[in-house]
Amino acid sequence: MVVHWQDVAVAGGWGGLLALERRAFLQAMFSRPLVAATGMGLLLGELETGLYIGMLLELFHLGSAALGAALPENETLAACGTTAASACMASGEGGGGTPALWAVALLLFAGLGMLGRRVDRRLERVSSGLADRALQLARAGELDRAVRLHGYGPLPYVAVFGVLTAGCALLGFALSPAVHALPLSMLRGLAWAFPAMACVAAALAARASHAQRGGLWATLAGAAVVLGTLASGWLRR
Amino acid sequence: MMVTSTSGLPRPLRWRVFRRSLFLQASWNPKGMQNLGLAWALYPALQWLYPEPAARRAAVERHLSPFNTHPYVAAAIVGGVLYHEERIARGEEGPERVEAFKRALMGPLAALGDSFFWLSLKPAVGALCCALVPVLGAWAALLFVVLYNSVHFALRIKLFRLGVHLGDRLVEGIAQEHLPLWGARLRGVAASCAGGIAAWLALQFGTQQGGWGGPLLAVGCLGLGGLSYGLVARGVSTYLLLVLAGLLAGVAGAFL
Numbered sequence: 001m002v003v004h005w006q007d008v009a010v011a012g013g014w015g016g017l018l019a020l021e022r023r024a025f026l027q028a029m030f031s032r033p034l035v036a037a038t039g040m041g042l043l044l045g046e047l048e049t050g051l052y053i054g055m056l057l058e059l060f061h062l063g064s065a066a067l068g069a070a071l072p073e074n075e076t077l078a079a080c081g082t083t084a085a086s087a088c089m090a091s092g093e094g095g096g097g098t099p100a101l102w103a104v105a106l107l108l109f110a111g112l113g114m115l116g117r118r119v120d121r122r123l124e125r126v127s128s129g130l131a132d133r134a135l136q137l138a139r140a141g142e143l144d145r146a147v148r149l150h151g152y153g154p155l156p157y158v159a160v161f162g163v164l165t166a167g168c169a170l171l172g173f174a175l176s177p178a179v180h181a182l183p184l185s186m187l188r189g190l191a192w193a194f195p196a197m198a199c200v201a202a203a204l205a206a207r208a209s210h211a212q213r214g215g216l217w218a219t220l221a222g223a224a225v226v227l228g229t230l231a232s233g234w235l236r237r
Numbered sequence: 238m239m240v241t242s243t244s245g246l247p248r249p250l251r252w253r254v255f256r257r258s259l260f261l262q263a264s265w266n267p268k269g270m271q272n273l274g275l276a277w278a279l280y281p282a283l284q285w286l287y288p289e290p291a292a293r294r295a296a297v298e299r300h301l302s303p304f305n306t307h308p309y310v311a312a313a314i315v316g317g318v319l320y321h322e323e324r325i326a327r328g329e330e331g332p333e334r335v336e337a338f339k340r341a342l343m344g345p346l347a348a349l350g351d352s353f354f355w356l357s358l359k360p361a362v363g364a365l366c367c368a369l370v371p372v373l374g375a376w377a378a379l380l381f382v383v384l385y386n387s388v389h390f391a392l393r394i395k396l397f398r399l400g401v402h403l404g405d406r407l408v409e410g411i412a413q414e415h416l417p418l419w420g421a422r423l424r425g426v427a428a429s430c431a432g433g434i435a436a437w438l439a440l441q442f443g444t445q446q447g448g449w450g451g452p453l454l455a456v457g458c459l460g461l462g463g464l465s466y467g468l469v470a471r472g473v474s475t476y477l478l479l480v481l482a483g484l485l486a487g488v489a490g491a492f493l
Contacts, residue, residue: 024263027308029359029385034366038378051375055367059431060479062363065355068305068347099442107483111476127266131273131301138297141290143280146297150277153264185491192490193483195442195458200482202435203462205367207469209360209427215466217425218432222459225436 002092003173008166010043011084015077015165016158022076024154033057033079040080044169046087049097052194053083053106059201061113063208074116077161081168082109088169092176100190104179106197109168119160127153246282246323254282255397258315262308270305275315282319286326296322299332306343307350312393313407314342316400324404338405349416357420357427358388364430371437435462450493457486 014036022031029035034054041050061075086105090097130149137146182190206218261274276297283300287293306314321335366381373380392414399410436459443455465478 023265024260026259027262028389029362029382032359032363032381034363034381035378038375042375047375051370051378054378055370055434058363058367059434060475062360062427062431063356065351065359067351067355103483103487107480110479114476124265124267127264127273128268130264131266131269134273134276135269135298135301138276138294138301141294143294143297146301147273147277147280150260150264150273153273186487189487189489189491192442192446192454193487195438195454196461196482196486197479198438199435199458199462200465200478202367202431202438203466204469204475204478205360205364205431206428206435207466209364209424209431210356211424211428212421214424214428217428218435218466221429221432222436225433226440229437229440 001174001177003170004088004091007044007084007088007091008169008173011040011080011088011169012162012166014040014043015080015084016162018076018080019157019161020154022074023157031076033061033075036076037079037083040083041087044084044087044091046083046090046097049086049090049102050083052099052198053086053102054079056102056106056194056198056201057082057110059198059205060110062205063210071117071120073113074120074161075113077116077119077164078110078113080161080165081112082106084165084169085109085172085175088172089176089179092173093180095180098187098191099194100187101179103190103193103197104175105172107193108175112164112168115164116161119164120157123156123160126156246285246319250281250285251319251401254278254315254319255312255394257281258312258397261311261315269301269303271308271311272301272304275304275311275318276300278315279318279322282322286322292326295332296325299336302336304339304343306347307354309354309389309393310346310350310396313346313396313400313411314339316397316402317342317404317407319401320404342408346411349411353416353420354389357423358385360427361423361430364427364434368430368434368437370434371441435459450490453493454486454490457489461485 018031018036037050037054037057041047057075057079064072064075066072082105086097086101089101089105130153134146134149206214211217257278261271261278264273265271279300283293283296287296317338318335321338324330325332325335362381362385366377369377369380399407403410439455439458443451446454461482465482468478469475
């Protein structure tokens with residue numbers, strides 16, 4: 001097994017940084033799958049892998065939102081972890097990313113969003129402790145220390161999600177020899193799996209848009225793309 | 238709407254509070270939710286308004302009570318709290334007014350923010366940029382950030398200013414933004430873009446496959462998409478649909 005430790009560290013760093021953005025600062029959508037995975041792909045030298053996995057997961061998680069106190073699945077961990085694993089699977093044996101590798105990574109790692117939600121829930125207890133402590137300090141008149149505790153809130157998230165993403169990269173390297181030894185027929189099948197999963201993710205996105213007559217709009221747009229493509233092909237002949 | 242400033246807080250201090258409000262969620266917790274974040278954001282203003290330690294402590298404590306709203310729309314409440322805290326510091330109203338202000342607005346504004354930002358703007362920009370991946374490549378990811386944040390930051394700053402200048406009357410200002418109407422339009426954009434990209438993916442990968450398998454792959458992908466749209470409405474797990482589609486297409490690709 002070949003492991004590029006620099007890639008593992010970069011994956012962990014990017015995963016941790018985006019956990020900070022998602023949780024604590026700005027929430028300017030750098031942590032959304034399309035952006036997070038494309039960034040991960042760029043950092044690991046597998047831009048196309050990041051872009052296509054990010055696109056699929058963006059569509060899959062399009063309707064997810066933190067409404068009130070409810071926690072959504074952690075789409076950032078799913079995007080970063082899946083892309084890191086796929087990129088490392090590709091580079092472990094010296095090849096490039098392919099739809100077959102993207103499909104393997106998605107089948108194995110796309111469920112990380114659910115794990116991320118569990119971790120988020122656990123880490124909220126740490127934040128509850130900080131809030132209790134802040135209240136005690138404020139009552140004791142130590143106001144500066146009380147409000148400063150707020151800054152410690154994101155640190156466990158950065159550490160835990162950084163480690164989890166680095167772990168995905170490491171798993172990618174570990175799986176690389178096995179994936180590259182798959183028979184050709186299976187790789188051809190996996191290459192079919194990626195567009196099928198992407199189409200399903202897009203259909204789920206149309207449903208998650210909550211648009212009135214969303215199905216109709218999606219069908220009309222899909223039909224327009226099909227007709228446009230067929231017309232352009234016919235004109236080229 | 239005419240905006241009349243009644244705030245005597247120095248402008249740089251107000252903007253410092255605004256900048257700190259960008260960290261509102263950092264210590265979100267199930268008990269107090271955004272309470273510690275709100276207290277942290279307001280602290281420089283409270284230090285300025287209440288030089289006397291006992292009054293300052295009371296002010297910090299009243300903002301450590303449970304607080305939760307949409308993190309972007311919270312800018313309006315943070316601005317409104319500054320408006321009220323200044324009046325409290327001048328002795329023009331009691332501290333119960335600021336607590337009532339927060340209690341009255343955090344729920345409705347959370348619903349407005351969730352509906353517009355989380356359930357309309359984010360899906361619309363996300364789906365639009367996914368649909369532009371075939372044209373723009375990786376630049377679509379950058380476009381996502383730019384498009385989303387041009388709306389997000391413009392509204393966040395505007396809401397903060399409304400809160401600072403209008404106090405309780407900020408609801409009138411927010412109503413003039415017509416956010417629910419824009420939200421409905423954006424949701425239609427999201428659905429259309431999702432349908433368009435599904436068709437493009439099916440055709441693109443079908444063409445790449447070539448031969449007799451190409452049309453089969455394209456039609457199969459579109460069929461699976463349509464089927465999933467119907468099944469998810471009947472409560473079938475989205476993960477199950479994703480994995481089943483992958484396995485079904487995988488078997489077809491391997492053996493056909």
